[in-house]
Amino acid sequence: MYRLFAISAIALIMISSCSQGPGTMNVKGVLENGAGETVYLQLFDDSAPADSAVIAQDGSFQISLRNPKLDFFKLSVGEQGRPVVLVFDSTQTNINITGDASGLLGSYSVSGSKDSELLKEFFDATEIFRYEMDSINKLVQGLPNDMDPVIRMALQQQQTKRKNELETELKQMAINNASSPAALSIISAVDIRNALPEYKTVSDSLKTVIPYSPYLTSMSDKIQQMDMALAQQKKQQAALAKLSPGSQAPDIDLQTPDGKFVSLSSMKGKYVLIDFWASWCGPCRRENPNVVKLYQKYGGKDFEILGVSLDSNKDRWIGAIEKDGLEWEHVSDLKKWNSKAAADYGVRSIPFTVLVDREGKVVATKLRGKALEDKLSEIFGA
Structure with missing residues (x-):
């Protein structure tokens, strides 16, 4: 002392x-x-x-x-x-x-x-x-x-x-x-x-x-x-x-790797998993195979994924998408933790997920691994 x-x-x-x-x-x-x-x-x-x-x-x-x-x-x-x-x-x-x-x-x-x-x-x-x-x-x-x-x-x-x-x-x-x-x-x-x-x-x-x-x-x-x-x-x-179950999820409107704008609101009518991640995030990359498996299983059943990257380097972002086989929509403003979407969703750590229903209302947050698998199984059936 x-x-x-x-x-x-x-x-x-x-x-x-x-x-x-x-x-x-x-x-x-x-x-x-x-x-x-x-x-x-x-x-x-x-x-x-x-x-x-x-x-x-x-x-x-x-x-x-x-x-x-x-x-x-x-x-x-x-x-x-x-x-x-x-x-x-x-x-x-x-x-x-x-x-x-x-x-x-x-x-x-x-x-x-x-x-x-x-x-x-x-x-x-x-x-x-x-x-x-x-x-x-x-x-x-x-x-x-x-x-x-x-x-x-x-x-x-x-x-x-x-x-x-x-x-x-x-x-x-x-x-x-x-x-x-x-x-x-x-x-x-x-x-x-x-x-x-x-x-x-x-x-x-x-x-x-x-x-x-x-x-x-x-x-x-x-x-x-x-x-x-x-x-x-x-x-x-x-x-x-604002992300309590039943609340309306904030809209996201960011660019894809090829410069096209994609918004969350444009995906209404489907369940959407908003997945905040980054190429430099080890836990995110380790979780990706599980997300790929679930997308392959439920992607044709009114289910979509919107990957929101907190990268700042476009080439590394694109490289990680290709290497991990992430075949869903991806958007980013390449501002890392200063991303507007991250601020709107109160993201403090990644991976961070938000599952929204067909009306864009929050179903659950922070779903990963078995918890995510169980929730999708509950919604769409095994």
Whole structure:
């Protein structure tokens, strides 16, 4: 979980402020079991230490920085020690750190910087979660193979419940401290799909605090991308809702390989299987022999197939039709996933089929293999 904490913090190292208030900031404290060791303080993204100090015999140390800009820093004992993450600027005079030098990350406490204190609270919450998950994992791994699966499932459900609780806790922590740069680190530990409103609140709150932060810009872009994805998902769901049995299937009017326009509406009077596929789609190509067999069996009984390709390369499209022996009508606008027909039908993966009746109304969707064979047998007889 430290890795989660560190990654979230690393994502924020670009945060900076245009103003640098005058003054000196002191990072000082007392570290047990560290006399003679060196304490390093550096910007999180800087390979060279910003400053260092040797821990005195009584455990005390002090590092002074002149006019530090608002940024994330890391403090470690020894160059290889696991660092404590801090955030501060020159408006804060004294940052106090205490802990055990032999295990600083797991023992430290901080005062004098509300942002750093908040990061500590975040770290503690994630460390407790990591410990609990490790404990449950050990229990699961120690279960005999013949153990009642109900017990195993109960432990897995406990993990899921605890994960949801942590996400709720972190979201609330970020909202309660939305104007703190530390909130970026906190909310970044939660999947944006589960916390879009909280991401937006933090982003909006920090626009006046760190307006020139590249990471804040990156977060805004991420939010925009998620908004677009949700809008697209909503559009696809609306399209799929139109494909409920008995509903009128959207018309399709696209070109065949030889440039002739063929529409779904022109096939009224027959049952039509609309088959969304592509030459590059492995599962589609593996399903084609089954579709060929069914077409050969029912093609003369008021049954037709309209192949709608999501290809972008015409030669490959035609080559696949010929190689697989697909002797029914084929159309495409060669726009791959941007195909209008795919959008109208809410197609998110292929193969995807829609069976319509003689009136062009939906009978069923996603029929493949035996399910398709059984449905055609039901309609036309064995």
